[in-house]
Amino acid sequence: MNMTSIENRAEKIRNAHKLLKRFEYKPQEVQRGYANKTLYINISDNTIEAKEVAEEIKEKFVGGKGFGLWYLWNAVKSTTKWDDPENEIVISPGPIGGITQYPGAGKSLVVSLSPITGSVMDSNVGGHFGPLMKFSGWDALEIQGKAQRDIIIFIDGNEGIVEIYEAPLESVNSHILAEELTEIFAKSEEDKRNVSIVSAGEAAEHTLFGVLSFSFYDKRKKVQRLKQAGRGGIGTVFRNKKIKAIVVRYKGVTGNSNNAADVNKIKELGLKLHKEIRNFDKEQCRMREIGTAHLVEIMNDYDLLPVNNFKFGSHKDAHKIDSKVLVKKVVQGSPDGCWHGCSMSCAKAAKDYELKSGPYKGHKVVVDGPEYETVAGVGSNCGIFDPDYIMECNFYCDTYGIDTISFGTTMAFLMECYEKNIINKDITGGIELNFGNADAAMEVLHQMAKGEGFGKIAGMGVRRLKKLFIEEYGADPKFVNDIGMEVKGLEYSQYVSKESLAQQGGYALANKGPQHDEAWLIFMDMVNNQIPTFEDKAEALHYFPVFRTWFGLNGLCKLPWNDIEPEDNHTTDEPAKVPEHVDNYVQLFNSVTGKSIDKEAMFLQSERVYNFQRVFNLKMGYGTRKDDIPPYRSMGPVTEEEYLSREDRYDKQLKNLLGLEPEGMSTEEKIEALREYKYTQYEKLVDAVYKRRGWTEDGVPSVELMKKLGMDFPEVIKVIEEHQKGGFR
Amino acid sequence: MIRVNHREMDFHGEMTLKSLIEDLKYSFPNLIVSINGKLITKDKYEETLIRDGDDIRIIHPIAGG
Numbered sequence: 184m185n186m187t188s189i190e191n192r193a194e195k196i197r198n199a200h201k202l203l204k205r206f207e208y209k210p211q212e213v214q215r216g217y218a219n220k221t222l223y224i225n226i227s228d229n230t231i232e233a234k235e236v237a238e239e240i241k242e243k244f245v246g247g248k249g250f251g252l253w254y255l256w257n258a259v260k261s262t263t264k265w266d267d268p269e270n271e272i273v274i275s276p277g278p279i280g281g282i283t284q285y286p287g288a289g290k291s292l293v294v295s296l297s298p299i300t301g302s303v304m305d306s307n308v309g310g311h312f313g314p315l316m317k318f319s320g321w322d323a324l325e326i327q328g329k330a331q332r333d334i335i336i337f338i339d340g341n342e343g344i345v346e347i348y349e350a351p352l353e354s355v356n357s358h359i360l361a362e363e364l365t366e367i368f369a370k371s372e373e374d375k376r377n378v379s380i381v382s383a384g385e386a387a388e389h390t391l392f393g394v395l396s397f398s399f400y401d402k403r404k405k406v407q408r409l410k411q412a413g414r415g416g417i418g419t420v421f422r423n424k425k426i427k428a429i430v431v432r433y434k435g436v437t438g439n440s441n442n443a444a445d446v447n448k449i450k451e452l453g454l455k456l457h458k459e460i461r462n463f464d465k466e467q468c469r470m471r472e473i474g475t476a477h478l479v480e481i482m483n484d485y486d487l488l489p490v491n492n493f494k495f496g497s498h499k500d501a502h503k504i505d506s507k508v509l510v511k512k513v514v515q516g517s518p519d520g521c522w523h524g525c526s527m528s529c530a531k532a533a534k535d536y537e538l539k540s541g542p543y544k545g546h547k548v549v550v551d552g553p554e555y556e557t558v559a560g561v562g563s564n565c566g567i568f569d570p571d572y573i574m575e576c577n578f579y580c581d582t583y584g585i586d587t588i589s590f591g592t593t594m595a596f597l598m599e600c601y602e603k604n605i606i607n608k609d610i611t612g613g614i615e616l617n618f619g620n621a622d623a624a625m626e627v628l629h630q631m632a633k634g635e636g637f638g639k640i641a642g643m644g645v646r647r648l649k650k651l652f653i654e655e656y657g658a659d660p661k662f663v664n665d666i667g668m669e670v671k672g673l674e675y676s677q678y679v680s681k682e683s684l685a686q687q688g689g690y691a692l693a694n695k696g697p698q699h700d701e702a703w704l705i706f707m708d709m710v711n712n713q714i715p716t717f718e719d720k721a722e723a724l725h726y727f728p729v730f731r732t733w734f735g736l737n738g739l740c741k742l743p744w745n746d747i748e749p750e751d752n753h754t755t756d757e758p759a760k761v762p763e764h765v766d767n768y769v770q771l772f773n774s775v776t777g778k779s780i781d782k783e784a785m786f787l788q789s790e791r792v793y794n795f796q797r798v799f800n801l802k803m804g805y806g807t808r809k810d811d812i813p814p815y816r817s818m819g820p821v822t823e824e825e826y827l828s829r830e831d832r833y834d835k836q837l838k839n840l841l842g843l844e845p846e847g848m849s850t851e852e853k854i855e856a857l858r859e860y861k862y863t864q865y866e867k868l869v870d871a872v873y874k875r876r877g878w879t880e881d882g883v884p885s886v887e888l889m890k891k892l893g894m895d896f897p898e899v900i901k902v903i904e905e906h907q908k909g910g911f912r
Numbered sequence: 913m914i915r916v917n918h919r920e921m922d923f924h925g926e927m928t929l930k931s932l933i934e935d936l937k938y939s940f941p942n943l944i945v946s947i948n949g950k951l952i953t954k955d956k957y958e959e960t961l962i963r964d965g966d967d968i969r970i971i972h973p974i975a976g977g
Contacts (some may be wrong), residue, residue, distance in 0.1 A: 466942075468941070706974055710938075711971050759973055833974055
């Protein structure tokens with residue numbers, strides 16, 4: 184888009200805006216990481232209010248995801264559905280969010296009731312919105328209600344203005360919308376860096392796994408780059424509320440906009456980590472060079488890269504989409520961070536990428552990514568080893584507002600169903616959905632954006648597709664439930680967990696569904712063999728999910744914790760925990776807030792929120808043992824093809840673990856024997872994990888635990904007690 | 913017989929630490945390796961011979977992803 188056309192278009196768009204509500208406030212400086220106010224907007228009646236943040240809420244929920252869960256808990260009833268007006272979208276960066284001296288401190292956490300799981304969802308995202316919103320005076324933004332017509336919300340953190348506009352002419356797709364709104368709300372070319380936009384896209388309107396994009400202005404490329412709050416369909420909630428975008432403008436970010444208690448200490452901690460990254464990143468994870476995509480070849484080597492709907496863990500063509508190939512397509516001169524001061528700089532973008540399909544065919548665009556999850560999800564898991572397809576699919580998923588993980592896992596499921604004749608061309612509208620058919624996958628993606636054809640059906644996600652195929656097309660329930668890779672309704676992220684019992688739990692026990700941000704234990708378990716007993720695995724499944732919750736409370740990115748390690752990390756007692764970096768985080772929290780926590784208190788902060796989220800699931804009718812059961816594809820071979828592809832491995836397991844002689848058994852018998860064993864092991868794991876976490880045998884945090892954690896809010900205890908009586912809901 | 917991460921593996925002559933790591937396809941860049949409790953640095957992988965009965969640990973120090 185050239186400058187004249189964007190300027191002309193911006194003028195027309197602005198002229199069509201109708202101001203629905205204006206709210207004025209006096210911007211206050213953030214103190215020790217907190218603005219101490221949250222912004223509540225109800226877009227049904229255009230109410231805009233400032234709320235005070237009580238000290239108790241800071242103490243119990245810290246910020247970020249903790250605030251999101253608390254405000255949402257108070258906004259919804261147990262009967263509230265994702266598309267009811269009372270559902271909220273809450274965005275919060277957390278107290279450490281926005282510091283510029285320590286890498287990875289620009290995250291926002293988004294919380295809402297999910298269309299795809301029906302329960303509470305949290306999703307973290309980079310970009311500038313969260314910190315700019317906080318420096319504008321708001322620790323969190325709660326949006327409730329539903330607008331009658333498309334709107335945008337504008338926050339000017341310098342002028343102290345919040346406005347709601349009817350917004351009929353803006354584009355919906357994020358890469359254009361972000362440019363239009365930047366042109367409208369930035370006061371000058373230089374001011375564009377002070378504007379950040381939250382948006383979704385056309386496909387978020389028609390699917391259940393819509394994402395939110397959070398922008399940051401790239402001064403070198405002169406474009407708004409997009410990062411995604413990807414999981415669980417919060418973009419779908421956004422468009423259902425008829426929000427086109429939320430815009431924040433704040434000029435004046437400094438090295439101490441948080442007014443931290445001890446900024447010099449933060450500088451010292453940051454400097455130490457910057458040096459580690461400078462010295463060791465090249466030989467460790469190459470985040471500055473290629474970002475998370477460095478994992479493609481590693482996962483392939485360890486048989487963990489999902490191929491053809493998680494049937495296999497490696498493929499001979501994986502080298503065609505590995506980081507050595509992607510680096511040539513993506514990296515253009517220098518590393519990028521998605522927030523100021525992040526020397527980890529894992530963000531990557533290709534400029535002038537010419538699109539080959541869809542409504543923007545022939546356009547030269549900036550493609551942000553691809554991340555490992557995208558390469559594995561839309562690529563290898565669909566049997567597609569074409570880097571150009573991955574780039575194009577990545578771009579369209581982002582601008583249409585589609586989660587690349589759910590899209591990849593859903594398409595992979597559909598491809599297997601197609602190859603098994605559960606669905607056919609009559610059902611797909613003529614699309615040949617074989618594994619490896621990139622054109623077919625792209626066609627479905629474009630249909631999702633239009634809400635047409637098979638794309639509209641595919642956009643329901645794996646859980647609903649399974650039900651449809653069983654009820655309408657006579658699919659074998661056992662088979663589709665085995666191969667449909669979802670738990671709690673959320674599609675799996677992109678790691679093969681068949682040979683790691685701990686990771687099977689890491690996925691299926693996760694509060695929001697099978698996303699690896701709670702626990703990624705495959706190396707500790709399958710490779711290192713460091714957690715051999717159920718108790719060992721349960722300890723890991725207690726520690727890591729709780730510990731990792733902490734990043735989301737504080738507006739932090741997980742990557743600088745363990746994708747860079749100190750030179751002497753291997754000499755510590757527990758290198759997988761990266762103790763020095765955990766220590767950094769304790770000091771960082773204290774240096775920002777002026778509080779005085781230690782590692783135990785840090786863990787307590789997380790444990791409170793982690794258990795609260797579990798009870799929130801319970802409140803919404805989920806959150807018990809029945810919701811923690813994985814599909815068998817995540818545990819072992821479902822089909823003869825899978826078994827035979829790794830026959831030696833599975834035969835050895837039958838022999839060594841079950842004491843069977845595989846020679847006399849048919850493949851079908853072997854599969855069944857292994858299946859029974861693996862589910863028995865899984866149940867034992869669940870028993871051990873629940874016990875370690877202080878939960879009942881049904882997976883419910885006990886009243887005693889919630890009291891011990893100081894989370895015995897009357898309404899929380901009521902939910903637990905009602906469940907125990909068998910009467911909740 | 914050797915043990916790698918507490919699991920038994922067949923021993924064959926001419927094994928170096930480097931060849932063992934390559935055979936196992938352990939391509940993760942940041943390994944912590946020890947033989948019979950003695951830490952071996954990356955620059956010594958090629959010259960370190962594996963002996964029958966060795967107890968080898970090849971730790972991938974990450975709980976990330």
